Amino acid sequence: MTAFHFCFDLNYFGWIRQNFLYDPFWTTQRTAIVSLFLFCAGLGQAVAFTQGQSWPRFWRRWAQVAGCALLVSAGSWLMFRDTFIYFGVLHGIAVMLVIVRLTAHWGAWLWLAGLAAILLPLAAMPLHVAAGNLHLLNGRALNWIGMVSMKPATQDYVPVLPWLGVMWWGMAAGQWLLRERPALLPGAIPRAFAPLAWMGRWSLSWYMLHQPLLIGAMLLVR
Structure with a gap:
């Protein structure tokens, strides 16, 4: 993710020329990064649910995610006034965390x-055609659901569908591992991966800080 955003920032400042919207080299990376994010979030919810995480503790963590999502919207509005992030990965995670928690059983x-959540958006275009193009579903008020006929103009877009499916699979995989392979998840981490483990424990902080630091550094050397 950090490397991806580093290249994105280089492109933003004009030091490289890449098409991050349509080039499969970049769009495939983005899909993989978001998929890993959401799968791990679902797996983490499986651990929390199995350990008996209380609703008050859940809501405290949720408030951190939702608050950071609002900060992302504000920051992106300052940089990309016309394409600011109003439902990106953190916004999506905030909504999906509640759904996944309620369906953990x-x-x-x-x-x-x-699987249904991942496949359902495939019906979006036929639905729009059959209904005479449902502009309401394409608008900002409802396009966060994901049943759109065209992607909105925004710097990051992670709608509930199909991405809820990935988080559900993370929850399902986590529950299976905790039930069938309980010794696997709490196993020791190789020393070489210790820095990655640290970033994983502070993933939200890393997510929020790495872009301002990268952009700030690039502004200093422009």
Whole structure:
């Protein structure tokens, strides 16, 4: 993610010329990064749910994510007035965390629910055609659901569908691991991966700080 954003920032300042919106080299990386984010978030929820995380503690963490999402919107509005982030990855995670928490007891059905969530947006275009183009679903008020006929103009867009499916699969995988391979998740981390483990423990802080630091450094050397 950091390397991806570093290249994005280089492109923003004109030091490289890349098409981050349409070039598969970059769009595939973005899809992989977001998928990993959401899968790990679902897996983390499986651990928290299994350990009996209380609702007050859940809401405290949720408030941190939601608050950071608002900061992302504000910061992106300053940089990209016309394409600011109003429903990016943190906004999506905030909504999906609640859904995943409420459905944590679904067990193995989470796999099927995840598949349905991933496939459902494929019906968006036929739905728009059959209904005479549902402009309401393309508007900012509802396009966060994901049933759009065209992607909105925004710097980051992570709608509930299909991405909820990835988080559901993370929850399902986490529950399976905790039930069938309980010794795997709490296992020791190789020393070489210790820095990555540190970033994982402070993932939200890293996510929020790395871009301002990268952009600030680039502004200093321009």
